[in-house]
Amino acid sequence: MADPIRPDSADALATIIADAASDGTRLRLRGGGSKDAIGAPTPEARIVDMRGFSGVVDYDPPELVLTVKAGTPLAEIQALVADHGQMLAFDPFDHGAMLGCADGEATIGGIVAAGVAGPTRVSRGAARDHLLGFVGVSGRGERFVAGAKVVKNVTGYDLSKLVTGSWGRLVAITEVTLKVLPAPRLQRTLGVAGLDPAAAISAMARAMGSAAEVSAAAHLQDWNGAPLTAIRLDGFPSSVEARAAIITALIDGVAPVADEEAARLWPAITTAAPLPTDVPLWRIVAPAARMPDVIAAVGGRWLLDWAGGLLWLASTDDAQAIRAAAMQAGGHAMLVRADAETRAAVPALHPQPKALATLEERVRRAFDPAGVFETGRF
Amino acid sequence: MSIKMPAPDETVLARRGEIVAAMRAIVPGEGVIDKADELRPYESDALTAYRQPPMVVVLPETTGQVAAILRWCHANRVKVVPRGAGTSLSGGALPLADGVLLGMARFNRILDVDYADRLVVVQPGVTNLAITRAVEDDGFYYAPDPSSQIACTIGGNVAENSGGVHCLKYGLTTNNVLGVEFVTIEGEVLRVGGRGLEPAGLDLLGVIVGSEGLLGVVTEVTVRILPRPETARALLIGFPEVEGAGRCVADVIAAGIIPAGMEMMDKPAVHAAEAFVQVGYPLDVEALLIVELDGPAAECSHLLEEVETIARANGAVSIRISTDDAERVAFWAGRKAAFPAAGRLAPDYLCMDGTIPRRRLPDVLARMRALSEQYGLGVINVFHAGDGNLHPLILYDANKPGELEQAEAFGADILRLCVEVGGVLTGEHGVGVEKRDLMPVMFSEIDLAQQQRVKCAFDPELLLNPGKMFPELHRCAELGRMHVHRGALPFPDLPRF
Ligand SMILES: Cc1cc2nc3c(=O)[nH]c(=O)nc-3n(C[C@H](O)[C@H](O)[C@H](O)COP(=O)(O)OP(=O)(O)OC[C@H]3O[C@@H](n4cnc5c(N)ncnc54)[C@H](O)[C@@H]3O)c2cc1C
Numbered sequence: 001m002a003d004p005i006r007p008d009s010a011d012a013l014a015t016i017i018a019d020a021a022s023d024g025t026r027l028r029l030r031g032g033g034s035k036d037a038i039g040a041p042t043p044e045a046r047i048v049d050m051r052g053f054s055g056v057v058d059y060d061p062p063e064l065v066l067t068v069k070a071g072t073p074l075a076e077i078q079a080l081v082a083d084h085g086q087m088l089a090f091d092p093f094d095h096g097a098m099l100g101c102a103d104g105e106a107t108i109g110g111i112v113a114a115g116v117a118g119p120t121r122v123s124r125g126a127a128r129d130h131l132l133g134f135v136g137v138s139g140r141g142e143r144f145v146a147g148a149k150v151v152k153n154v155t156g157y158d159l160s161k162l163v164t165g166s167w168g169r170l171v172a173i174t175e176v177t178l179k180v181l182p183a184p185r186l187q188r189t190l191g192v193a194g195l196d197p198a199a200a201i202s203a204m205a206r207a208m209g210s211a212a213e214v215s216a217a218a219h220l221q222d223w224n225g226a227p228l229t230a231i232r233l234d235g236f237p238s239s240v241e242a243r244a245a246i247i248t249a250l251i252d253g254v255a256p257v258a259d260e261e262a263a264r265l266w267p268a269i270t271t272a273a274p275l276p277t278d279v280p281l282w283r284i285v286a287p288a289a290r291m292p293d294v295i296a297a298v299g300g301r302w303l304l305d306w307a308g309g310l311l312w313l314a315s316t317d318d319a320q321a322i323r324a325a326a327m328q329a330g331g332h333a334m335l336v337r338a339d340a341e342t343r344a345a346v347p348a349l350h351p352q353p354k355a356l357a358t359l360e361e362r363v364r365r366a367f368d369p370a371g372v373f374e375t376g377r378f
Numbered sequence: 379m380s381i382k383m384p385a386p387d388e389t390v391l392a393r394r395g396e397i398v399a400a401m402r403a404i405v406p407g408e409g410v411i412d413k414a415d416e417l418r419p420y421e422s423d424a425l426t427a428y429r430q431p432p433m434v435v436v437l438p439e440t441t442g443q444v445a446a447i448l449r450w451c452h453a454n455r456v457k458v459v460p461r462g463a464g465t466s467l468s469g470g471a472l473p474l475a476d477g478v479l480l481g482m483a484r485f486n487r488i489l490d491v492d493y494a495d496r497l498v499v500v501q502p503g504v505t506n507l508a509i510t511r512a513v514e515d516d517g518f519y520y521a522p523d524p525s526s527q528i529a530c531t532i533g534g535n536v537a538e539n540s541g542g543v544h545c546l547k548y549g550l551t552t553n554n555v556l557g558v559e560f561v562t563i564e565g566e567v568l569r570v571g572g573r574g575l576e577p578a579g580l581d582l583l584g585v586i587v588g589s590e591g592l593l594g595v596v597t598e599v600t601v602r603i604l605p606r607p608e609t610a611r612a613l614l615i616g617f618p619e620v621e622g623a624g625r626c627v628a629d630v631i632a633a634g635i636i637p638a639g640m641e642m643m644d645k646p647a648v649h650a651a652e653a654f655v656q657v658g659y660p661l662d663v664e665a666l667l668i669v670e671l672d673g674p675a676a677e678c679s680h681l682l683e684e685v686e687t688i689a690r691a692n693g694a695v696s697i698r699i700s701t702d703d704a705e706r707v708a709f710w711a712g713r714k715a716a717f718p719a720a721g722r723l724a725p726d727y728l729c730m731d732g733t734i735p736r737r738r739l740p741d742v743l744a745r746m747r748a749l750s751e752q753y754g755l756g757v758i759n760v761f762h763a764g765d766g767n768l769h770p771l772i773l774y775d776a777n778k779p780g781e782l783e784q785a786e787a788f789g790a791d792i793l794r795l796c797v798e799v800g801g802v803l804t805g806e807h808g809v810g811v812e813k814r815d816l817m818p819v820m821f822s823e824i825d826l827a828q829q830q831r832v833k834c835a836f837d838p839e840l841l842l843n844p845g846k847m848f849p850e851l852h853r854c855a856e857l858g859r860m861h862v863h864r865g866a867l868p869f870p871d872l873p874r875f
């Protein structure tokens with residue numbers, strides 16, 4: 001396998017991609033490589049290292065807009081916005097450790113391409129909701145711009161949504177413009193121990209449906225030896241207190257979780273850290289109310305995020321059976337972590353119905369007619 | 379009318395009888411309209427300067443009928459324009475002389491309300507407000523609230539990715555839609571997204587929202603609903619100069635506050651609104667700001683104080699804080715009446731919709747005033763201040779020869795100005811016919827070609843709502859061609875996946 005190529009200008013990248021389209025080389029785009037272990041191995045693909053595109057282009061905090069090169073490390077961006085009391089509101093997180101790599105490697109381009117969403121998905125949305133625009137090079141080897149650098153825009157198709165979660169299969173992203181938001185002054189977590197999945201999901205639904213403006217809600221099968229349902233409130237101190245009172249009145253047995261413990265709890269939920277690492281890891285998205293059925297149908301260890309709408313499942317069950325259970329509940333299942341042999345046999349992304357798969361393929365060909373980015377990974 | 383629609387295809391016009399008969403075979407009875415006087419109500423949307431009766435109007439009631447209509451039109455190369463309530467301000471639902479107008483008004487049922495997962499499943503012809511009405515007794519609401527919400531349909535909202543005064547905090551339509559069922563021009567019924575928080579695969583849902591009826595016809599929509607905040611209170615703040623108001627907005631956000639709504643009106647807008655609704659707006663200020671805060675009572679009173687302090691520091695000369703809900707609603711009444719108020723100042727007006735980086739506001743307003751003098755046409759400004767979305771209303775009289783063209787030229791200059799300062803042509807109303815020919819101001823030919831290739835993936839024959847959004851529709855085969863690079867042939871075989 002040839003060495004990775006590391007372009008640092010859109011022109012150089014465009015030439016690399018156009019050449020690849022001409023001679024049939026497949027290109028695998030890589031940011032920090034923290035997600036290399038997702039999807040089928042692709043020994044033949046040439047790696048394009050996108051970290052040559054690095055640095056902040058523009059950041060004006062009161063405009064709530066940040067423009068950065070796609071290869072910029074996430075950690076650097078988070079430090080910058082934190083200095084101004086702001087945050088990337090979709091909770092991006094470095095999943096290096098979850099996938100057996102070093103932390104601190106994730107790039108913002110990789111985060112966007114992976115369509116990341118942390119626990120606050122339920123209140124503030126995912127990467128898709130915060131990508132305002134981007135610059136990239138298509139599989140045609142053409143540099144183009146989509147979206148804009150203001151928070152409200154409907155000019156032309158919203159290609160930012162398509163590119164988010166496209167896993168490097170549409171466009172090599174060189175620059176992204178993201179919406180940023182003020183970071184909350186205070187976070188407080190309330191917990192209730194001992195609920196079964198159905199009771200936990202129902203408690204979380206009541207909390208989400210109350211005026212308490214819950215930021216995040218999760219349920220762990222085992223935290224300190226017992227099931228824990230955790231509800232987080234973010235905001236101004238007076239507000240957080242008032243909302244904590246609403247939750248306390250609403251859910252029996254709820255008690256504050258100490259700040260130090262909460263500071264360990266939420267990253268653990270985001271990275272599915274409490275689950276065993278030596279079995280395949282699945283990420284199942286389905287309506288929360290149906291999730292107890294999924295849990296009942298599969299074996300393994302699990303935890304629930306997004307008020308029950310996201311199930312992280314570590315399971316040795318048959319892949320087909322897991323996907324069937326997810327579909328039965330109106331959801332879908334992604335294989336996030338597994339040994340190379342399993343990944344070669346089981347597609348990482350949930351297979352789509354035929355008509356939709358055909359349309360998706362037509363959309364991919366609209367960006368990448370020659371299949372330069374089709375490495376066989378997904 | 380300076381923007382031209384594609385010339386009608388004479389051969390299609392000649393087949394009108396056959397096309398009407400085919401539609402009648404699919405949708406019986408009153409659902410097909412072909413009499414000239416009955417077509418007239420459909421000849422325009424809210425961009426009333428543009429009018430064109432369609433060849434025929436079809437009002438299907440089922441997804442099966444929509445699929446059959448589209449399949450027939452595709453097989454017979456007949457163009458289709460979808461329509462909701464016809465409140466588009468950009469001409470998105472403007473009919474074509476040689477096209478079928480597909481009215482979705484009969485898709486008016488709420489199919490499911492699910493409080494456990496906090497969502498509502500509706501047909502696309504349900505109005506925006508009807509969704510909130512269906513759930514408000516249980517303490518919920520649907521957040522995006524375009525001013526047209528009594529009339530506009532959720533299908534139209536999806537197509538335009540509509541916003542409202544609350545979208546700074548709660549997002550546009552795209553952030554509140556979980557899934558849609560839609561029908562492709564080939565008649566294929568597809569579902570993207572659903573009741574879960576994330577669709578599987580490529581985010582096609584994300585590109586269908588905001589596609590202005592060019593990619594597919596939406597036949598069902600699943601939206602997220604939110605619990606109604608415990609309280610909402612508003613401040614009405616007057617400034618002696620626009621700069622102070624602009625700084626106040628920036629400082630509020632810099633203080634970590636994202637208000638539920640933050641609207642600005644310039645002096646002419648304040649005067650027009652006050653004359654119309656008499657709610658006690660101060661008339662001696664250059665800019666009026668309405669800031670609404672929502673949440674628990676404790677949060678509201680804390681933030682009201684903070685905003686008041688920030689406003690004073692930026693030279694506010696009058697500050698009123700709502701003490702009850704009636705007063706809060708009164709603060710909004712003038713802002714919400716801005717359109718009809720403009721209607722009293724002049725026989726006609728054009729509503730523009732550019733977004734700018736907020737820091738450029740004073741500069742942009744000053745240049746707008748200069749343009750107003752240059753064109754000899756009045757302009758009043760209402761403005762979603764929190765997110766930089768401007769709504770200049772250009773006043774004109776369509777009965778005076780040439781004045782519409784002048785108003786359009788003025789509007790185009792305003793939008794060019796928005797792009798020049800780093801903003802965009804449209805923040806929530808869509809490109810449609812109105813801004814179609816300005817797209818090259820914002821996008822290069824390569825950018826536009828890439829967008830159009832997405833159109834080609836959904837609708838290779840370009841039959842769905844042509845003449846909107848793209849200044850020039852290239853044939854898809856032409857766009858698909860790749861340049862031969864360095865004399866080598868493009869990679870020929872199809873990829874593995
Ligand atoms: C199922 C799953 C859930 C996750 N959930 C979360 C979460 O909730 N919160 C969170 O913060 N993180 C989450 N992550 C982690 C997130 O995906 C990574 O942090 C991020 O992708 C790492 O960036 P990287 O630079 O290391 O990417 P890489 O591992 O290098 O690449 C990731 C993907 O992005 C593509 N890519 C990389 N750079 C570019 C570019 N410039 N242009 C186009 N494509 C590019 C690659 O081809 C690859 O498909 C999740 C990951 C997975 C798999």
Ligand SMILES: Cc1cc2nc3c(=O)[nH]c(=O)nc-3n(C[C@H](O)[C@H](O)[C@H](O)COP(=O)(O)OP(=O)(O)OC[C@H]3O[C@@H](n4cnc5c(N)ncnc54)[C@H](O)[C@@H]3O)c2cc1C
Nearest residue numbers: 462463464465466470524525531533534535537541591596
């Ligand atoms: C007084 C007034 C105030 C307004 N205020 C706002 C505001 O605050 N914010 C805002 O964003 N907009 C506003 N608008 C604009 C307008 O109301 C919105 O764009 C609205 O979403 C249009 O909905 P509609 O049902 O009227 O759609 P139509 O005008 O009928 O159609 C709009 C577009 O949607 C397409 N379409 C409609 N239904 C479907 C379907 N089922 N499938 C596919 N395509 C479809 C049409 O082809 C067309 O391109 C306002 C308009 C008026 C007249």
